[in-house]
Amino acid sequence: MTNASEYVKKIQEEIHQRNGHEPEFLQAIDEFFPTIVPFLENHPEYIDHNLLALVTEPERVIQFRVPWQDDQGNWQVNRGFRIQFNSAMGPYKGGLRFHPSVNLSILKFLAFEQIFKNSLTGLPIGGGKGGSDFDPKGKSDAEVMRFCQSFMTELAKHIGPNTDIPAGDIGVGKREIGYLYGTYKRLKQYDAGVLTGKPVEFWGSKGRTEATGYGAVYFVKHLLADLNEDFTDKVALVSGSGNVAIYCIEKLYQLGAKPVTCSDSNGFIYDEAGIDLALLKELKEVKRARLTEYVKARPNAKYYENQSVWETDFNAELAFPCATQNEINLEQGQRLVKNGVRIVAEGANMPSSVEAAEYFVENKVYYCPGKAANAGGVAVSALEMSQNSQRLQWDKEEVDVQLDKIMKNIYENCRDTALLHDQKDNFMLGANIAGFARVAEAMEIQGLV
Known part of the structure; x- marks a missing residue:
């Protein structure tokens, strides 16, 4: 039997050799692999069966x-x-x-x-x-x-x-x-069940548009509850201005926080009074306009052209990167911590570099990785599949209750898995091990095919 650390390093090197021209894929591998060493130490059968090599190769x-x-x-x-x-x-x-x-x-x-x-x-x-x-x-x-x-x-x-x-x-x-x-x-x-995210007019799920943004906020809600806190009067930095960012902002307002930023590919808005959600929805969902139009209607807001939300110094407790991959590098992550950010919840997929994510964990920031915090979208997509199979359409309130319940379960699973491996509050490790454990078990049961 090979040592778990040696096995992980060996497979990691092989993946780099075979996929050297795929930097984003390699980044996801490099973030994932070190965190599952403690799990593999307790499950040597997965090392013996070379399961990491199998799970990292697409079917x-x-x-x-x-x-x-x-x-x-x-x-x-x-x-x-x-x-x-x-x-x-x-x-x-x-x-x-x-x-x-x-x-x-x-x-x-x-x-x-x-x-x-x-x-x-x-x-x-x-x-x-x-x-x-x-x-x-x-x-x-x-x-x-x-x-x-x-x-x-x-x-x-x-x-x-x-x-x-x-x-x-x-x-x-x-x-x-x-x-x-x-x-x-x-x-x-x-066959209504072949695509999800459909318009509600033909069997889409009510609440699907909001699900990813809402879900990221729900994940943090349950984290704050563990800390005997809530969102009241907390300032939040949000990047992006698509569905995820818009409905993250909406749910933050509903729960008492004040989001002060949003962005698109040309720059970002800082609105100290709080982002005008109705205006943002009009610009992005109706007019499909750029954020430069925002400051014309809100002259007290400031537009930063060709800059990232994460490049400037704003005091906030919460950060919700909701734009795209690799929008926060190590230097920007360090700036967030310096400016008082305590919780980083990823609404986008892999918006933090490996170095930034590790810095958050090392500096006791509550880092909520995308594979956990932004799972609300796919969760409601799966609920849409269920509704299509039943030939039913649930009320939005029912979908929202299910979403909140799923995000609570995800949070608790990440929290408890981290604790089990003596890594309290390391949600990156908790999410990776909890997600991997179920998949590994299923692959073993099915004969590793």
Whole structure:
């Protein structure tokens, strides 16, 4: 039997050698591997069966071309992907991302994280992710529709309500889901359960739009309850201005906190009086405008062009990075701690670098990693699957109660797993081990196939 640390290091080196051109995937591996050493020390059978090598290799990687015609009649082509990473816990589940940055490395990291995020929900769903380097920004509705129709023409061959159930992600909202679903229906006949994040008009779940942002706040709510605290009068820094950020801000207000920032790819807003949620929703959900428009309506707010929320000095207790991967580096993490941030809850996937995450843990910041804190979105997606199977649509209040319950269970699982391994309040270790343990057991039971 190999020593657990030696085994982890050996597999880590092999993954680096085989995937040296995939930096985001390697970053996810490097964050995950060291934290599960204590678990493997107690489960030598997983070392003997080389389980880490198995769980880090996708079951299936699908890549395809997506030809489409723009409004000028010119033919364009993009790349489409679907990473079906692990089905030990259930059918592959994870979003589709349409963004110019999409490549195999980013989707493999997202799909790998999704395995353990989905495991933490306690629901029967495996891990997957997909998307395209297509950019919906600046495209007409007709161009987006033609792209989605072409994308789904190929993707439909590889998904199904009991096989792989995609959802939305960056660049894929209810408009895109609608076009994707319409094409799937034409090809395969009606099956509401094949996509989640659908508009409520055709069997989407009420509360799904809000779920990821709400869930991140609920995770912190249960952490604060353990500390005999609540959100009242706490100042929060939030990045992003998509669904996750908007509904994180909304739930923070509902629970008594004051969020003072939001951002997009061109810069960020600081509003000392608190972000005007109605204005933000109008700009982003109705007008699809840039945040530069915010300060025209709120002249006392300040717009920082081409800067990150995390590059400036604002005093706050809470930080909710809700934009994208690697938005907080070590230096920015150090600045957050210096400025009084006690809790970092990730609404995005891997928004903190490995160095920043480790710094938070070492400096006793309550670091709530994305695979735990942002699991609310996929949890409600799984609830949407249940509703579709039942041919029912639950009330929003019922969905919200279930979401809060799931996030409480995730928090307590992370907390208790960290304590079990003598790492009190190390939610990164707790989340990784708790998520991995269920997947590892399922893989063993199924014969490691």
